[in-house]
Amino acid sequence: xxxxxxxxxxxxxxxxxxxxxxxxxxxxxxxxxxxxxxxxxxxxxxxxxxxxxxxxxxxxxxxxxxxxxxxxxxxxxxxxxxxxxxxxxxxxxxxxxxxxxxxxxxxxxxxxxxxxxxxxxxxxxxxxxxxxxxxxxxxxxxxxxxxxxxxxxxxxxxxxxxxxxxxxxxxxxxxxxxxxxxxxxxxxxxxxxxxxxxxxxxxxxxxxxxxxxxxxxxxxxxxxxxxxxxxxxxxxxxxxxxxxxxxxxxxxxxxxxxxxxxxxxxxxxxxxxxxxxxxxxxxxxxxxxxxxxxxxxxxxxxxxxxxxxxxxxxx
Amino acid sequence: xxxxxxxxxxxxxxxxxxxxxxxxxxxxxxxxxxxxxxxxxxxxxxxxxxxxxxxxxxxxxxxxxxxxxxxxxxxxxxxxxxxxxxxxxxxxxxxxxxxxxxxxxxxxxxxxxxxxxxxxxxxxxxxxxxxxxxxxxxxxxxxxxxxxxxxxxxxxxxxxxxxxxxxxxxxxxxxxxxxxxxxxxxxxxxxxxxxxxxxxxxxxxxxxxxxxxxxxxxxxxxxxxxxxxxxxxxxxxxxxxxxxxxxxxxxxxxxxxxxxxxxxxxxxxxxxxxxxxxxxxxxxxxxxxxx
Numbered sequence: 001x002x003x004x005x006x007x008x009x010x011x012x013x014x015x016x017x018x019x020x021x022x023x024x025x026x027x028x029x030x031x032x033x034x035x036x037x038x039x040x041x042x043x044x045x046x047x048x049x050x051x052x053x054x055x056x057x058x059x060x061x062x063x064x065x066x067x068x069x070x071x072x073x074x075x076x077x078x079x080x081x082x083x084x085x086x087x088x089x090x091x092x093x094x095x096x097x098x099x100x101x102x103x104x105x106x107x108x109x110x111x112x113x114x115x116x117x118x119x120x121x122x123x124x125x126x127x128x129x130x131x132x133x134x135x136x137x138x139x140x141x142x143x144x145x146x147x148x149x150x151x152x153x154x155x156x157x158x159x160x161x162x163x164x165x166x167x168x169x170x171x172x173x174x175x176x177x178x179x180x181x182x183x184x185x186x187x188x189x190x191x192x193x194x195x196x197x198x199x200x201x202x203x204x205x206x207x208x209x210x211x212x213x214x215x216x217x218x219x220x221x222x223x224x225x226x227x228x229x230x231x232x233x234x235x236x237x238x239x240x241x242x243x244x245x246x247x248x249x250x251x252x253x254x255x256x257x258x259x260x261x262x263x264x265x266x267x268x269x270x271x272x273x274x275x276x277x278x279x280x281x282x283x284x285x286x287x288x289x290x291x292x293x294x295x296x297x298x299x300x301x302x303x304x305x306x307x308x309x310x311x312x313x314x315x
Numbered sequence: 316x317x318x319x320x321x322x323x324x325x326x327x328x329x330x331x332x333x334x335x336x337x338x339x340x341x342x343x344x345x346x347x348x349x350x351x352x353x354x355x356x357x358x359x360x361x362x363x364x365x366x367x368x369x370x371x372x373x374x375x376x377x378x379x380x381x382x383x384x385x386x387x388x389x390x391x392x393x394x395x396x397x398x399x400x401x402x403x404x405x406x407x408x409x410x411x412x413x414x415x416x417x418x419x420x421x422x423x424x425x426x427x428x429x430x431x432x433x434x435x436x437x438x439x440x441x442x443x444x445x446x447x448x449x450x451x452x453x454x455x456x457x458x459x460x461x462x463x464x465x466x467x468x469x470x471x472x473x474x475x476x477x478x479x480x481x482x483x484x485x486x487x488x489x490x491x492x493x494x495x496x497x498x499x500x501x502x503x504x505x506x507x508x509x510x511x512x513x514x515x516x517x518x519x520x521x522x523x524x525x526x527x528x529x530x531x532x533x534x535x536x537x538x539x540x541x542x543x544x545x546x547x548x549x550x551x552x553x554x555x556x557x558x559x560x561x562x563x564x565x566x567x568x569x570x571x572x573x574x575x576x577x578x579x580x581x582x583x584x585x586x587x588x589x590x591x592x593x594x595x596x597x598x599x600x601x602x603x604x605x606x
Contacts, residue, residue, distance in 0.1 A: 054412065060411070060412050060415055060416075062415070062419065106591055106595075107591075109594070109595070110594060112411050113354050113411065113415070113545075114549065114594065116354075116415055117354070117542060117545040117546075117549075118587070118590065118591070120538060120541070120542055121542040121545075121546070121583065121586065121587045121590070122587065123538075124535045124538050124539050124542055124583055125581075125583055125584045125587055127535040128535065128539075128581065128583060128584070129581075129584075132578065132581075232535075234423070234426075234535075234538055235423065238419065238420075238423050241416055241419065245416060249412075275427075275431050276427065276431060277427070278423050278424070278426070278427040279424050279427045279428060279431070281423070282420045282421070282423045282424035282427070283424065285416065285420045286402065286417060286420045286421070289406075289413050289416055289417060289420075290402075290405055290406070290417075293413070
């Protein structure tokens with residue numbers, strides 16, 4: 001699945017051109033479209049983390065929105081204390097990972113259905129707790145006074161996405177990445193060659209929650225209003241699942257494609273059928289998991305394989 | 316100062332009765348899990364659908380929720396059997412991620428449909444509010460008593476169905492071993508379809524009872540019900556009928572007693588704590604078998 005890295009070695013200048021193009025977009029692009037691109041970058045970061053937990057550890061987190069929201073709260077408080085944007089989103093990521101540490105120590109003992117339901121419960125409890133405590137703004141939410149222009153936010157999000165993608169590709173073939181791959185393929189075999197499974201699962205979990213927190217911090221800087229009903233709802237968990245499964249489970253480019261699909265269709269729906277958005281999303285998701293289990297990237301990959309096979313046969 | 320004994324007694328009794336409701340809510344999830352082998356996460360939303368049916372029956376025609384079973388059960392039986400036949404049948408032998416995401420997707424679709432049709436406001440049936448029975452100093456709310464009576468009756472009927480009829484026997488056979496049951500001549504596909512409907516009907520009864528309390532399709536309430544029923548099932552040991560009833564009652568009592576130490580409204584959190592403690596000490600549950 002690492003053919004993007006191969007492609008980079010072969011035709012690196014194309015990627016550099018794409019990056020330059022993306023970074024120069026704020027110079028001539030409409031604010032509305034920039035906002036959509038910003039959201040795509042944010043959700044791609046979150047989806048990368050979500051997919052890592054899902055495919056490398058085999059853990060489906062139905063309450064990942066909890067970590068997204070916790071990043072949002074960290075970032076919001078940091079900005080209320082007049083901390084600048086970039087440190088505040090780093091605080092969001094690190095703070096979320098810090099919260100995730102004890103939770104991971106407990107919940108990572110669970111597997112499959114148990115883990116999924118435990119995370120679902122966690123998100124619901126957090127929802128109750130946040131609404132109960134006035135400190136977190138309750139139902140009214142937190143209102144940020146900081147007002148960053150969409151251009152700044154876009155550049156920050158793009159840099160964060162590039163760094164995340166870089167780390168993901170590097171770690172795929174590093175010693176650490178290979179160990180995690182071994183665990184994801186066969187836990188018993190990994191245990192028998194002396195890998196500490198619990199520790200590697202915890203590292204992956206922490207990195208995944210760090211990315212979710214980072215995404216939450218970025219998103220709240222753009223929204224400037226932090227409502228528990230938007231940040232802690234099951235629908236944002238659903239958006240992560242959608243981005244990962246529609247893009248293609250287990251493939252790094254698939255996450256970016258999935259995020260782009262989800263956010264752009266959401267933006268299109270917002271114009272005329274905002275109310276039934278999730279009904280249509282749900283139908284799309286069900287169709288994808290029943291008929292195209294590889295997602296969009298899986299489809300492209302299959303097509304590319306067939307194409308190159310035919311070319312090599314001709315030669 | 317000591318804790319008032321009658322207060323504790325009240326909490327105990329209402330916890331016991333609430334536990335009956337929890338057991339009933341769990342029955343649908345439990346039956347589906349033990350036979351089909353996957354977590355029907357959309358059952359919470361089907362339950363809320365039944366609650367809406369009961370609510371509108373009461374509001375428009377003045378029918379008591381205790382009689383709207385006869386309307387809600389067939390409707391939910393149909394919907395649930397349709398979902399089973401059209402979607403869930405296809406993922407039974409696939410990975411758990413596919414199964415869970417499918418059920419989650421169905422739940423999200425149902426949630427948005429209900430929000431679209433009936434809005435986000437919480438609704439409830441304003442019947443028997445503030446009425447209670449009194450036995451030698453102990454107060455029991457009338458609503459809770461009715462709810463628990465219906466819940467325990469339904470569980471008893473379900474138990475009769477499972478233990479005395481041919482249908483129940485074949486369900487237990489499939490739950491035990493799918494392949495052997497098929498070899499013995501049980502049509503598993505048909506059984507799944509019937510079971511899917513039955514699960515919907517059980518959930519419909521629970522939904523009509525839920526309608527006495529404030530409910531809403533959107534927000535965290537529905538997921539809290541799903542989570543609570545999973546906790547009850549895991550506590551009882553996955554796949555034990557007796558376990559579900561006892562764990563449900565235990566959870567009801569623990570949640571009610573927790574009012575003494577933590578702020579009210581954190582019942583779900585107590586469920587989470589109980590689940591984690593249970594899984595760390597005795598992972599197979601109260602009545603589960605060790606693997």
